[in-house]
Amino acid sequence: MAFTGLFLITFLIVHAGVNACIFLNDGGETFKDIAHFMSHNWILRFLEIGLFATLILHMIQGLMLWSQNRKARPVAYHVTKANENSKWYSRSMGILGTLLLLFLIMHMAHFFVGTKIALYGGDKPHDLFEEMKTVFSVWYIVALYMVGLIALFWHLLHGFQSAFQTFGLNHKRYTPIIKAMGAGYTVIICLLFALMPLAFYFGWIR
Numbered sequence: 001m002a003f004t005g006l007f008l009i010t011f012l013i014v015h016a017g018v019n020a021c022i023f024l025n026d027g028g029e030t031f032k033d034i035a036h037f038m039s040h041n042w043i044l045r046f047l048e049i050g051l052f053a054t055l056i057l058h059m060i061q062g063l064m065l066w067s068q069n070r071k072a073r074p075v076a077y078h079v080t081k082a083n084e085n086s087k088w089y090s091r092s093m094g095i096l097g098t099l100l101l102l103f104l105i106m107h108m109a110h111f112f113v114g115t116k117i118a119l120y121g122g123d124k125p126h127d128l129f130e131e132m133k134t135v136f137s138v139w140y141i142v143a144l145y146m147v148g149l150i151a152l153f154w155h156l157l158h159g160f161q162s163a164f165q166t167f168g169l170n171h172k173r174y175t176p177i178i179k180a181m182g183a184g185y186t187v188i189i190c191l192l193f194a195l196m197p198l199a200f201y202f203g204w205i206r
């Protein structure tokens with residue numbers, strides 16, 4: 001689970017980085033060039049299959065972990081001082097993950113399906129920049145993206161440091177550094193993503 005999680009964490013850096021080109025406010029030219037290169041490069045097409053396989057594996061691993069935990073303690077504790085032993089979001093990874101899955105289904109319907117139809121059967125190339133403008137002109141879609149990103153924030157905040165802990169990196173000196181790096185990564189990625197729908201909605205990007 002830690003391996004698949006770290007792969008997805010890396011994907012989000014690339015995804016946020018490429019999309020952040022929209023902030024250049026050049027009518028989406030730079031973003032469209034990179035998106036076009038990425039959708040026509042066979043190595044990246046191959047990696048895309050790996051990405052979806054990793055995503056599915058990560059979900060299966062999460063379900064297996066959840067079922068193992070239930071089997072390990074079929075009878076619930078009489079008294080749990082949950083908040084003293086762990087953070088609420090570390091105990092809510094399943095719910096946060098499910099919210100992210102719902103977010104991803106909506107996200108794929110917005111941006112993935114149209115691109116693929118255009119790539120394999122459409123007559124004109126798909127303009128993802130225009131698509132973003134259209135999608136993010138609707139207030140409740142922007143609001144749903146914010147909900148998805150709040151779920152992503154808490155999921156990553158725990159997931160990042162949890163992955164390193166799984167690899168056995170649990171050390172008085174290094175664990176606080178890893179936690180700080182995880183918090184920095186989470187804030188930057190989620191803030192960048194959140195600014196994208198907001199920038200289109202409020203017309204900061206044209």
Ligand code: HEM
Nearest residue numbers: 015019035039048107111112115128145152193194196197
């Ligand atoms: C809110 C800001 C976001 C924007 C504006 C955005 C935009 C896009 C766009 C335009 C595409 C199509 C790219 C293409 O097919 O070439 C895409 C694909 C994708 N996005 Fe996002 N995205 C955002 C956030 C996220 C988040 C938070 C996740 C994951 C939790 C995510 C996961 C994906 C995945 C898995 C794909 C398919 C990747 C592929 O085709 O290889 N996106 N996104």
